[in-house]
Amino acid sequence: MFFEPSLTASTKDQNQNSVLFVLLGASNLARSFYGLKRCIKRCILPRPADFVHAMGPGRGYVIRGGIFNVTYPPILNCGILETVRNKRKKNQPIVALITDIGNDIMYGVSPEEIIAGLQHLLNAFDEFATNIFITSIPIALKNDIGEFYFRILRQIFFPKSPAEYSQTSKTIEIVNQFIL
Incomplete structure (x- = not known):
């Protein structure tokens, strides 16, 4: 007769070795x-979880960003990778979520700069043998938002944005191709 271990059964390793989650986004x-x-x-119970994060409304990966009167340094330059190095315990597994990538586009950052920034993050996380989850930009501009609504939303959320509709659409496609 075959017996499966209980879902609540745990090993000493599972109880002692926490997982470090790195959450990056906007x-x-x-x-x-x-x-x-x-x-x-x-x-992940019974395993403990540790968290580090860099996030905030309007936050960019490669350029300073924010919304209204709150601004954040770029995720790439905010010290998150150093924090991971310092917080990680010996042999601690790391899981990273990289999401909310599109804000840099609205600040006029080129697709090449965004991709270079993402590649830098991916390379750095590879040094830690990180399990990486990255989300694409969840919009196909020409199918989801017309140019009129794009201009209204840009004026509300990114009033100083130089981004134009057609270039934004192309940049989204290029960045998503890299991610996927």
């Missing part, structure tokens, strides 16, 4: 952060 991550943390902790 407003979508900021809004869901506490729920996501709670869900992750429940899903």
Whole structure:
């Protein structure tokens, strides 16, 4: 007769070795952060979870960004990789979520600069043998938002943005091709 171990059964290794989660993003991550943390902790029980994050509305990966009167340094230059190096325990597994990538586009950053920044992050996380989850930019501009609404939203959320509709659409496609 075959017996499977109970879902609540755990090994000493699972109880002692926490997983370090690195969460990088902008407003979508900021809004869901506490729920996501709670869900992750429940899903990996009995293992403990540690978290480091760089997030905030309007935050960019390669250029300073924010919304209204709040600005953030770029994720690439905010010290997150040093924090991971310093916080990581010996042989601790790392899981990274890289999401909310599109804000840099609205600040006029070229697709090449965005891709170079993402590649830098991916290379750095490879040094830690990180399990990486990266989300594409979840919009096909020409199918989802017309130019009129694009201009309204750009004026509200990114009033100083130099981004034009057609270039933004092309940049999204190029960055998503890199990600996928």
